[in-house]
Amino acid sequence: MSIPNQPADYTPPKVWKWNSENGGEFANINRPVSGALNDNQLPVGKHSFQLYSLATPNGVKITTMFEELLAAGYAEAEYDAHLIKILEGEQFSQGFVDVNPNSKIPILVDHSGDKPIHIFESGSILLHLAEKFGAFLPKAPAERAQTINWLFWQMGSAPYLGGGFGHFYAYAPMKIEYCIDRFTMEIKRQLDVLDKQLANNEYVAGDEFTIADMAIWPWYGALVLNQVYSAAEFLDADSYQNLMRWAKQIDQRPAVQRGKKVNKTWGEAHEQLLERHDASDFELRTQDKLVGAE
Numbered sequence: 001m002s003i004p005n006q007p008a009d010y011t012p013p014k015v016w017k018w019n020s021e022n023g024g025e026f027a028n029i030n031r032p033v034s035g036a037l038n039d040n041q042l043p044v045g046k047h048s049f050q051l052y053s054l055a056t057p058n059g060v061k062i063t064t065m066f067e068e069l070l071a072a073g074y075a076e077a078e079y080d081a082h083l084i085k086i087l088e089g090e091q092f093s094q095g096f097v098d099v100n101p102n103s104k105i106p107i108l109v110d111h112s113g114d115k116p117i118h119i120f121e122s123g124s125i126l127l128h129l130a131e132k133f134g135a136f137l138p139k140a141p142a143e144r145a146q147t148i149n150w151l152f153w154q155m156g157s158a159p160y161l162g163g164g165f166g167h168f169y170a171y172a173p174m175k176i177e178y179c180i181d182r183f184t185m186e187i188k189r190q191l192d193v194l195d196k197q198l199a200n201n202e203y204v205a206g207d208e209f210t211i212a213d214m215a216i217w218p219w220y221g222a223l224v225l226n227q228v229y230s231a232a233e234f235l236d237a238d239s240y241q242n243l244m245r246w247a248k249q250i251d252q253r254p255a256v257q258r259g260k261k262v263n264k265t266w267g268e269a270h271e272q273l274l275e276r277h278d279a280s281d282f283e284l285r286t287q288d289k290l291v292g293a294e
């Protein structure tokens with residue numbers, strides 16, 4: 001069977017060249033090279049933990065962790081969450097690149113010790129905070145290993161969801177059946193993996209709510225609850241009953257509800273807390289309170 005290329009006259013050249021006008025969503029921030037584009041430095045607030053982020057699923061993992069730590073009584077987990085507008089290229093400032101040469105949110109600077117600690121990659125940030133506070137990471141070796149297994153499972157699996165399925169189903173400038181089929185197959189396999197794991201476990205890594213749940217929920221929980229990509233019906237999300245039970249359970253946690261609002265620049269005004277510098281900001285500084293008051 002011969003199927004035309006897309007576009008039909010396309011064959012890959014001998015050496016690939018950057019076409020910055022490929023028309024896809026995010027084409028304006030994607031580049032084939034790394035590094036800073038300007039000398040801007042990062043702002044620093046008053047707390048020990050300085051987070052630079054946006055409320056994408058990778059960002060929500062960390063704001064959820066901070067809000068869960070605070071809810072659990074770890075008062076030293078107070079944090080400043082600065083907004084990084086990735087569509088405007090703010091991840092390419094010198095200050096950002098000094099912390100994360102990979103120029104992706106979220107990044108954290110921990111000022112609680114003698115010298116600042118730079119942390120990037122959401123899994124690394126979750127582990128750093130879990131170890132620092134001795135929370136949301138079981139101490140018993142078998143349970144700890146399970147938690148870290150599922151944390152790393154998320155880090156390896158979610159790019160197929162975001163960069164693969166989500167990109168071709170929701171963002172690509174045209175619908176390409178081959179790409180959508182390929183990534184839908186893989187995502188449904190991943191949903192089945194989670195569904196089977198959650199058939200016998202209340203939380204992903206066992207009986208305890210851990211950083212594995214915090215990492216997996218913003219992608220896979222939000223997906224089946226139709227909060228990302230509007231793909232729940234397409235993926236027949238209701239058929240993953242155990243996953244759906246867990247997704248709803250996590251979504252109801254007050255700390256998760258707060259975490260989802262931080263550094264959010266879209267959706268309902270009362271769900272958008274552009275920057276979080278104090279616990280009272282959830283009451284006083286969401287966009288519904290600020291717009292009109294100024």
Ligand SMILES: N[C@@H](CCC(=O)N[C@@H](CS)C(=O)NCC(=O)O)C(=O)O
Pocket residue numbers: 029030056057058059086091103104105106120121122123
């Ligand atoms: N594996 C990374 C992925 C981070 C990531 O992909 N961040 C995206 C937003 S969700 C980003 O900053 N994109 C900006 C860009 O690609 O320039 C993590 O988990 O921290």
